[in-house]
Amino acid sequence: MNAVARRRAPMPRLALTWFRLGAWLRSPKPCLALAGYALLLGFWYLSVEVFKLPRFAGMPGLTSVFHEWTSRNPTYGISLYIPVYWVHILVSLRRIGIAFLLATALGVPTGLMLGWSRAFKEYVFPLFEILRPIPILAWVPLAIIMLPGSELPVIYLTFLASFFATALNTMLGVRSIDNSYILAAGCLGASSLQTFRHVIIPGALPFIFTGLQISVGVAWFSLVAAEMVSGQFGLGYLINTSYTSVEYPTIVIAMLTLGIVGYLSSAMVRLAGHWLMAWRVPQLVTDGRR
Amino acid sequence: MIELRHVSKSYGPGRFARPVIEDCSFTVEANHFTVMMGPSGSGKSTLIRLVAGFEKPSAGEILVNDRPVTGPGQDRLVVFQESALFPWMTTRENVQYGPRARGELTGTGRARTDFLLEKVGLHAFRERYPAQLSGGMQRRAELARALVNNPAIMILDEPFRGLDALTKKMMIEYYAGLSAESPRTNLFVTTDVDEAIFLANRLLVMSHIPARVREVIEVDLPRPRSFTRILLDGRANALKMAALSLLHEEAMKAFGGGNIPAADFIEAHRRRVAAM
Numbered sequence: 001m002n003a004v005a006r007r008r009a010p011m012p013r014l015a016l017t018w019f020r021l022g023a024w025l026r027s028p029k030p031c032l033a034l035a036g037y038a039l040l041l042g043f044w045y046l047s048v049e050v051f052k053l054p055r056f057a058g059m060p061g062l063t064s065v066f067h068e069w070t071s072r073n074p075t076y077g078i079s080l081y082i083p084v085y086w087v088h089i090l091v092s093l094r095r096i097g098i099a100f101l102l103a104t105a106l107g108v109p110t111g112l113m114l115g116w117s118r119a120f121k122e123y124v125f126p127l128f129e130i131l132r133p134i135p136i137l138a139w140v141p142l143a144i145i146m147l148p149g150s151e152l153p154v155i156y157l158t159f160l161a162s163f164f165a166t167a168l169n170t171m172l173g174v175r176s177i178d179n180s181y182i183l184a185a186g187c188l189g190a191s192s193l194q195t196f197r198h199v200i201i202p203g204a205l206p207f208i209f210t211g212l213q214i215s216v217g218v219a220w221f222s223l224v225a226a227e228m229v230s231g232q233f234g235l236g237y238l239i240n241t242s243y244t245s246v247e248y249p250t251i252v253i254a255m256l257t258l259g260i261v262g263y264l265s266s267a268m269v270r271l272a273g274h275w276l277m278a279w280r281v282p283q284l285v286t287d288g289r290r
Numbered sequence: 291m292i293e294l295r296h297v298s299k300s301y302g303p304g305r306f307a308r309p310v311i312e313d314c315s316f317t318v319e320a321n322h323f324t325v326m327m328g329p330s331g332s333g334k335s336t337l338i339r340l341v342a343g344f345e346k347p348s349a350g351e352i353l354v355n356d357r358p359v360t361g362p363g364q365d366r367l368v369v370f371q372e373s374a375l376f377p378w379m380t381t382r383e384n385v386q387y388g389p390r391a392r393g394e395l396t397g398t399g400r401a402r403t404d405f406l407l408e409k410v411g412l413h414a415f416r417e418r419y420p421a422q423l424s425g426g427m428q429r430r431a432e433l434a435r436a437l438v439n440n441p442a443i444m445i446l447d448e449p450f451r452g453l454d455a456l457t458k459k460m461m462i463e464y465y466a467g468l469s470a471e472s473p474r475t476n477l478f479v480t481t482d483v484d485e486a487i488f489l490a491n492r493l494l495v496m497s498h499i500p501a502r503v504r505e506v507i508e509v510d511l512p513r514p515r516s517f518t519r520i521l522l523d524g525r526a527n528a529l530k531m532a533a534l535s536l537l538h539e540e541a542m543k544a545f546g547g548g549n550i551p552a553a554d555f556i557e558a559h560r561r562r563v564a565a566m
């Protein structure tokens with residue numbers, strides 16, 4: 001093996017992930033990101049607490065929110081030191097986890113079938129197109145009537161939007177596959193099951209992961225909507241109760257928490273995508289898109 | 291041996307049907323290098339798809355070794371115009387895909403994969419993904435992926451299109467060398483006359499759409515051939531001129547389409563040819 005080939009041989013996935021993390025930390029990107037955060041927080045601080053702009057005056061300010069968030073003895077009962085805060089987070093995470101896994105487990109196969117089988121598409125897609133545009137909030141009453149308890153309706157609503165996003169993107173992924181790959185596989189002697197496993201599934205993966213990114217996003221969106229109407233715990237529930245009992249700093253704490261866990265969950269999906277599609281990394285690098 | 295008998299193919303429904311191939315007949319001799327040339331958009335790729343068995347002709351029949359073509363088969367391997375290497379598989383996984391799909395990935399199958407990777411000079415690059423290979427390397431990987439199955443017939447649809455001129459010449463010489471080592475039936479499509487003369491035993495010049503064989507030119511130049519020798523060889527140049535003027539005529543039909551500036555251009559071209 002010559003030296004060039006050895007140096008440029010594909011790295012093991014874990015090493016590649018660490019390498020990219022290191023490269024990111026050394027680049028100016030983290031500083032720019034921090035500057036972006038600082039800008040927003042600065043605007044918040046100045047508009048509410050320093051200049052007290054007209055509509056901003058009644059809002060919870062930066063310092064009061066952070067004071068409340070990190071207080072051992074919070075005025076409104078929610079901070080990092082209060083166990084029930086963590087219960088709210090865990091309950092929401094559990095619902096997201098169940099709904100997202102369910103949506104992926106059902107959505108990916110449905111999407112693959114929609115893209116692969118013409119007959120399946122003829123049956124299912126028209127139905128799909130009628131159900132998909134119905135907003136999640138419109139499903140709320142039916143979900144509560146149909147499903148027992150308060151947990152199942154919330155999970156159902158969260159699942160629904162994720163499922164459509166995943167299935168639709170997976171279908172587009174299958175249709176995006178260059179026909180010559182399918183012809184080549186057939187030419188080399190692959191059966192249609194083999195073509196499905198070796199060409200259709202890996203070929204659709206980039207779109208599937210785009211779908212999963214969207215899916216986590218809409219999952220949080222519909223989760224909060226569902227928790228506001230039903231359930232006894234969860235970040236959406238926390239926002240709603242804090243609103244009715246006029247505990248404004250708690251609302252902002254819950255919102256920021258949603259932002260952080262939402263970001264982390266989509267980062268995890270992205271990481272899983274990179275992990276499964278190591279073959280795309282060199283391609284993205286040569287396209288200058290990484 | 292491949293035999294086409296009065297093959298026609300048209301696309302589109304009923305009276306909107308547009309003929310792409312009309313009453314096309316030719317034979318591709320066993321263990322010969324048959325090169326098909328024609329103006330772009332003349333239905334060559336469609337012909338290839340029919341011979342490969344990806345599509346069925348609207349009329350006529352295609353025989354491979356006296357048996358009608360009913361679908362794709364591993365006796366006829368196709369190397370496509372643009373790279374059809376699976377981007378999610380490494381070079382080695384791509385090359386051994388045929389044996390793997392047929393459940394033949396035994397000791398000899400693996401040995402043959404390694405042998406071919408070595409042969410096309412990609413052994414050191416076997417764990418790379420296609421996106422990490424240069425254009426020329428990708429084409430060689432694709433040739434290896436086809437050759438590992440030891441097909442009786444290779445069908446190549448402009449396999450070296452898009453490569454830079456130097457790499458292309460090297461690939462042509464390389465492929466000619468590979469074919470000389472283990473003779474097989476080759477049906478090769480190109481729009482490049484130099485490539486055609488270099489490789490062909492027989493040259494099929496196709497007409498403007500709908501495709502038909504306009505003329506068959508036997509290229510009886512000695513082998514092994516080299517580009518320099520062909521450049522200096524009077525007979526090779528005469529063949530090249532013959533093929534080129536036929537091609538030009540057909541291309542002009544495609545270019546013309548009845549409008550006046552094009553007609554003037556064609557007239558000027560005729561006069562130029564006549565003066566030569």
